[in-house]
Amino acid sequence: MKRYLSNISLEEGLKKYTNEILSLKKIDTKFIDVDKCLNKITSDAVFAKLSSPFYNCSAMDGVAVKSKLTFMANEQNIITLKEDKDYIEVDTGDPIPKEFDAVIMVEDLLEKKDGQIKIYKPATPWQHIRCLGEDIVETEMIVPSFHKIRPQDIASMISAKADKVKVFKDFKVGIIPTGTELIDRYKTPEIGDIIEFNSKLFEGLILEYGATPVVYPIVEDNYYKIKQSVLLALSECDMVLINAGSSQGREDYTYDIIEELGKVVIHGIAIKPGKPAILGYGQNKPIIGIPGYPVSGWVVMENIVKEVISKLTHKEIEKRNVIRARLTKRIMSSLKYKEFVRVKVGNINNEYVATPIKRGAGTVTSLVHADGVITIPQNIEGIEEGSYVDVQLLNDISKIEKTIVSIGSHDIVMDLINNELTKKTEGKFKLSSTHVGSFQGILSIKKDECHIAPIHLFDVDCETYNKSYVKKYIDEDVSIIKLVNRTQGLIVKKGNPLNIKGIKDLVNIRYINRQKGSGTRVLFDYLLKKENIKKSDIKGYEREELTHMSLAKAIQNDDCDCGLGVYSAAKVFDLDFIPICEEEYDLLIKTEYLELEFIKNLLEVIKDNKFLKNVKSLGGYNTNNTGEIISL
Numbered sequence: 053m054k055r056y057l058s059n060i061s062l063e064e065g066l067k068k069y070t071n072e073i074l075s076l077k078k079i080d081t082k083f084i085d086v087d088k089c090l091n092k093i094t095s096d097a098v099f100a101k102l103s104s105p106f107y108n109c110s111a112m113d114g115v116a117v118k119s120k121l122t123f124m125a126n127e128q129n130i131i132t133l134k135e136d137k138d139y140i141e142v143d144t145g146d147p148i149p150k151e152f153d154a155v156i157m158v159e160d161l162l163e164k165k166d167g168q169i170k171i172y173k174p175a176t177p178w179q180h181i182r183c184l185g186e187d188i189v190e191t192e193m194i195v196p197s198f199h200k201i202r203p204q205d206i207a208s209m210i211s212a213k214a215d216k217v218k219v220f221k222d223f224k225v226g227i228i229p230t231g232t233e234l235i236d237r238y239k240t241p242e243i244g245d246i247i248e249f250n251s252k253l254f255e256g257l258i259l260e261y262g263a264t265p266v267v268y269p270i271v272e273d274n275y276y277k278i279k280q281s282v283l284l285a286l287s288e289c290d291m292v293l294i295n296a297g298s299s300q301g302r303e304d305y306t307y308d309i310i311e312e313l314g315k316v317v318i319h320g321i322a323i324k325p326g327k328p329a330i331l332g333y334g335q336n337k338p339i340i341g342i343p344g345y346p347v348s349g350w351v352v353m354e355n356i357v358k359e360v361i362s363k364l365t366h367k368e369i370e371k372r373n374v375i376r377a378r379l380t381k382r383i384m385s386s387l388k389y390k391e392f393v394r395v396k397v398g399n400i401n402n403e404y405v406a407t408p409i410k411r412g413a414g415t416v417t418s419l420v421h422a423d424g425v426i427t428i429p430q431n432i433e434g435i436e437e438g439s440y441v442d443v444q445l446l447n448d449i450s451k452i453e454k455t456i457v458s459i460g461s462h463d464i465v466m467d468l469i470n471n472e473l474t475k476k477t478e479g480k481f482k483l484s485s486t487h488v489g490s491f492q493g494i495l496s497i498k499k500d501e502c503h504i505a506p507i508h509l510f511d512v513d514c515e516t517y518n519k520s521y522v523k524k525y526i527d528e529d530v531s532i533i534k535l536v537n538r539t540q541g542l543i544v545k546k547g548n549p550l551n552i553k554g555i556k557d558l559v560n561i562r563y564i565n566r567q568k569g570s571g572t573r574v575l576f577d578y579l580l581k582k583e584n585i586k587k588s589d590i591k592g593y594e595r596e597e598l599t600h601m602s603l604a605k606a607i608q609n610d611d612c613d614c615g616l617g618v619y620s621a622a623k624v625f626d627l628d629f630i631p632i633c634e635e636e637y638d639l640l641i642k643t644e645y646l647e648l649e650f651i652k653n654l655l656e657v658i659k660d661n662k663f664l665k666n667v668k669s670l671g672g673y674n675t676n677n678t679g680e681i682i683s684l
């Protein structure tokens with residue numbers, strides 16, 4: 053049956069839902085031992101059972117005296133006091149007997165021998181004595197209710213003999229992965245299987261939110277089995293998350309199960325990704341249906357589950373840091389939803405810039421590559437390039453400050469550089485690469501969106517690489533760091549079953565292309581022109597891949613027969629390769645950036661013998677000029 057989802061705004065939806073669930077069963081409380089209560093929230097205030105200190109004691113090493121016997125002492129009138137009768141010796145912390153009322157520090161005594169002391173100045177009453185209750189007096193409050201307990205709170209409670217503390221119980225959140233296609237990560241996946249990983253993502257997030265995750269076994273798409281698992285989780289936990297089955301599929305049962313066990317309050321929220329989220333409850337406990345796609349799930353966790361847990365556990369959950377950044381690419385957005393877009397962030401020339409990355413809801417690694425998330429409000433069609441946006445950070449700002457931002461062409465050598473750079477600097481500096489093609493790389497340098505741009509653009513007029521393009525588009529002081537010469541050629545299936553020998557043989561086979569603006573695409577168009585072949589004669593000319601690796605993988609998977617790419621990609625996937633030409637793959641950089649510390653480190657890395665050896669072992673690379681700098 054087709055279900056129509058509601059499209060309530062995130063803010064309204066949250067308000068409506070939390071209002072309903074706050075009237076459900078309240079979170080239980082319990083007394084626990086004071087030394088087990090770190091980070092718990094007090095349900096009741098904690099009071100001192102004993103004053104601290106609970107007797108008068110010496111604050112210094114010295115002698116306890118009767119102050120009235122010392123009043124007349126001065127340098128002309130040295131006073132002698134007798135041990136036991138007029139004074140006793142005390143160390144810091146020792147109790148002060150009732151008859152004494154002041155302490156003189158040992159270094160202030162003129163003389164101390166044979167059971168006598170000589171003093172030359174008076175002691176004021178109660179000097180150097182920590183009086184009973186100086187820290188806290190029995191019955192005083194140590195911490196209030198709804199207080200998150202810190203180490204200093206525990207120490208204070210122990211000092212005041214408050215041995216038991218009443219706190220809210222751990223808030224247990226059950227996580228149920230559902231889907232017949234899901235398999236445990238220890239099994240070898242076959243076509244149609246999906247390795248289950250969302251539960252690990254959610255488990256970690258629940259811990260970050262200060263609650264206790266309980267992950268249940270994978271349940272196949274079977275109404276009865278999912279219901280049984282939800283009933284078990286309801287009996288053991290305070291809240292239940294059912295993952296997947298939230299949408300319109302033939303085996304999407306989450307809605308009906310929540311409705312049978314209690315009530316669905318909302319199905320469908322105006323957020324993207326994450327719109328089919330289901331918010332309901334059963335047995336007086338919240339049950340949330342989280343969409344199956346990992347990024348959709350992440351958005352629902354961060355924007356709904358986190359808020360609900362915060363409300364129910366009375367814990368203020370730390371907000372992510374926010375910075376203001378310049379957007380490097382226009383983002384289109386639907387008027388229907390509030391959209392969450394993952395971005396990479398860098399600091400270029402003392403300004404933060406944010407570059408949007410993959411938007412697919414199934415791309416869990418985009419959450420690894422993203423430095424932050426920007427939110428595009430509902431009712432807005434998108435955000436223009438160059439606008440300033442708030443970025444919620446997923447990474448420490450200090451890490452972002454130490455990241456070299458690379459935008460341009462793709463090559464595995466860039467991954468090698470990143471690996472060697474982080475190793476050499478023990479994680480201090482890293483390289484973050486966005487693959488948009490050489491041409492966009494040049495424009496990104498011009499617009500101050502990156503530090504370096506890997507490029508390989510063949511100028512068909514003068515038959516040279518890179519320099520003429522750069523000069524045409526940039527009139528600032530830029531330099532080229534020579535990186536590698538690499539062999540471009542036709543990647544074909546193992547054994548070359550179609551007997552492809554050159555560009556002429558590409559007519560009537562299934563070709564796979566690279567995106568517009570990429571150096572490989574420019575080269576391919578040039579080669580076609582040289583051979584007088586029309587683009588329309590190439591089947592698959594319109595099909596674009598963003599990297600050499602994804603292109604080679606598609607050929608290995610028999611989705612197509614041939615594509616232009618680098619030798620190393622063919623080698624990785626054990627494919628055949630017909631060399632066509634050698635091209636220059638360089639790094640474009642503003643000359644002033646050559647002085648930046650991380651760029652100096654990068655230059656050292658690419659000249660290092662170990663790096664050069666690693667590059668050569670990939671095959672198809674020539675490193676004769678690597679590290680040479682040419683000022684343009």
Ligand SMILES: Nc1nc2c(c(=O)[nH]1)N[C@H]1C(S)=C(S)[C@@H](COP(=O)(O)OP(=O)(O)OC[C@H]3O[C@@H](n4cnc5c(N)ncnc54)[C@H](O)[C@@H]3O)O[C@H]1N2
Binds near residue numbers: 248297300325343413
């Ligand atoms: N006809 C329509 N189809 C879909 C719609 C729609 O409106 N009409 N909405 C799409 C949107 S948006 C989303 S989001 C998803 C939500 O899907 P479900 O919650 O029903 O989840 P599934 O379809 O079962 O799974 C989606 C995807 O995620 C994988 N998955 C699920 N659980 C896990 C896990 N624990 N670990 C790893 N991967 C998991 C699952 O295998 C699927 O590939 O629906 C769209 N469809």
Ligand code: MOO
Binds near residue numbers: 325328348349413
């Ligand atoms: O809402 Mo789905 O989560 O857009 O991908």
